[in-house]
Amino acid sequence: MGADVEVSIKPMRLSDGRCDYFVSFKHGDREATPHVFRERFKAEYHVAFYRWLFGQGEKPYILDFKDDEWPAREYTADEQRAFASMGDLTCAKLADAFACFWNAAIGDAHNRQDSTAFAVVGSMAEGFAAIERRLREHGEPA
Structure with missing residues (x-):
């Protein structure tokens, strides 16, 4: 089961320019977003923690996740689609x-x-x- 669960971050841009970061669990066509954070690094930690919990990686060390210093990673397919849809700013x-x-x-x-x-x-x-x-x-x- 753990390998079948996709754990990711779903950013939601707010009308005032800020962004909320939802931690998402997806299994097949079911999805839940049990946590939301204003700071991305906090969501990054929770994603890493849940991936570890589901057997998808090493247990994260919380102090590795600091504001503007989260570990490098590839964007998820959902994030890539969201960024691509933004296009060029004119x-x-x-x-x-x-x-x-x-x-x-x-x-x-x-x-x-x-x-x-x-x-x-x-x-x-x-x-x-x-x-x-x-x-x-x-x-x-x-």
């Missing part, structure tokens, strides 16, 4: 991303029913709209 893509801020931010402020949130979001949206306009004006470098 001015148009950045402008579209900034344009998305308005609806998400206003929607959240509306749900909070908070006048301060509306004021802050309105000011931030103006700034992001200016960035969007500038990106669209200048376009891609020649």
Whole structure:
């Protein structure tokens, strides 16, 4: 059974730019993500630990897993597909991303029913709209 279990990390990029790292177990068509961490090195340790538990490697030493110092490894197939789908970052893509801020931010402020949130979001949206306009004006470098 242990060799049939794939243990990996599933990163999820959040709308505020941060990333959560889910520890995933996959066996056939069943999958579970029992842990989530804000720091990747913590997820890396848990993946190494569970791989050891399932007989897929050596027992990890916890102090080998430090912030920005996790062991080198190959990306999983899921991670490779996620990175490949991102493609090249262009001015148009950045402008579209900034344009998305308005609806998400206003929607959240509306749900909070908070006048301060509306004021802050309105000011931030103006700034992001200016960035969007500038990106669209200048376009891609020649």
